[in-house]
Amino acid sequence: MGKKRQLSITDVAYRPSLSAPIGMDVLGFTELSRRAALRGLDLSAPLRPSFHHLIHVSQGPVRHTVDFQDRTLDSGSWIWVRAGQVHQYVPGDHTAARGTIVIWQPGFLSTEPLDNDAPMVPTGRHARAASLALRHLVHAYGDLASLPLDAHIETLRHLLGVLLLRLAHACPAPAQPGAASEVFRGFRAAVERDFADCHHVKDYAAALGYDARTLTRATQDATGTTAKQYLDARILLEARRLLAHTDATSAEISRQLGFPDPSDFTKFFRKRDGGTPLRFREVARGRRRRQG
Known part of the structure; x- marks a missing residue:
């Protein structure tokens, strides 16, 4: 029998093409597959990129999971996967799909007007406007020689902001309690x-x-939850990621997340998830086997 594969989450650093401007890149699904192969990445395994993805599917469907949310991206769909989220494709889908993927590093944009993390399907004039904004961005991206590098990067920064703003108005996120303040953004x-060191x-x-x-x-105004609930939710998400996607023991995960004793972690998880960490792992693994 072959050696059992060790489960883990693969951290993916930003590594654009050599011709890409600083901080942003544009590619298609074929190029995505090629780059993944060159880097030894399995796109159907859990990946944690250090950069943002804006994915537009022109020919689908593409089945995609982002932090335990199953997403089916049909033709005309968009989705924003934020830096640090764990995502993976259903095997084979990305090889048959057509579309455009814009990737950029955190900090490339001074503001990010899009809050929606669900699949977006603009219709009518909104779909045309988003498509035009994407075409303008792709054209400017490929027109490197027409401007000095600093001006080229600034142009792309503005055009990406316009695209996100178009999508934000075409497919607004579910109503939030209020705008994020400077206090909440800092928190x-x-x-x-x-979160792993300070609870x-x-x-x-x-x-x-x-x-x-x-x-x-500030947290209640922005999210509708207390600061403690927001903090606990972030710790819980990381615990779920490690339980579902790695072979780390509950004790090891407890240490990684800053709990002084594994029993404290189990109590924390049970109170907020409703079951034990090992039960969550069993259910998550069973679900993944059915999908595969």
Whole structure:
């Protein structure tokens, strides 16, 4: 018998084509498959890219999973996969699909107007406007010689922002309680960086120069949840990722997520998920086998 394959999440660093401007790249599904093969990446396995993807499918369908959400991208669909999310394609789908994938590093855009992380299917004039914005971006991307590099990069930055803004208005996300404030944006960034080491809202508040009530108000305004609920949800998501996609034991995951004792992790997980970590792993693995 062959050696059992070790399950893991593969972190994928940003590595554009040699001709790509700094911070952003455009490719199709054929090129995606070629680059994956060159880097030894299995696109049907769990991948955690350090960069954003905006995927537009012109000929589908493409079945795709992003952090346990199954997505079927039919022709005309768009989806934004954020940097750090764990995603994978159903085997074979990406090789038959046609479309455009825009990738960019965090920080390439000063603001990101699109909040929707579900498949988007613009219709009518919205579909035409989004398609035109994408064509304009792709044309400018390929026209490297017509502008100095700094101007070329700035042009692409603006055109990508226009495309995301078009999609934001064509397919608005479900209503959110309110706009994200500077306080919440700072808290969100700190949680993303430190959730495995810091589990207490008061510690984030102290580091950011606020009190805990201020963080909670800002988080409730932006998400409808308390700061503690937001923090716990982020820890829980990472726990689910590690349970579903890696062979790490519950004790190992407990240590990775900053719990002093495995029993503390089990209590945390049971309270927020409704079952034990091992039960979640069994269900997630069984679901993946059925999909495969």
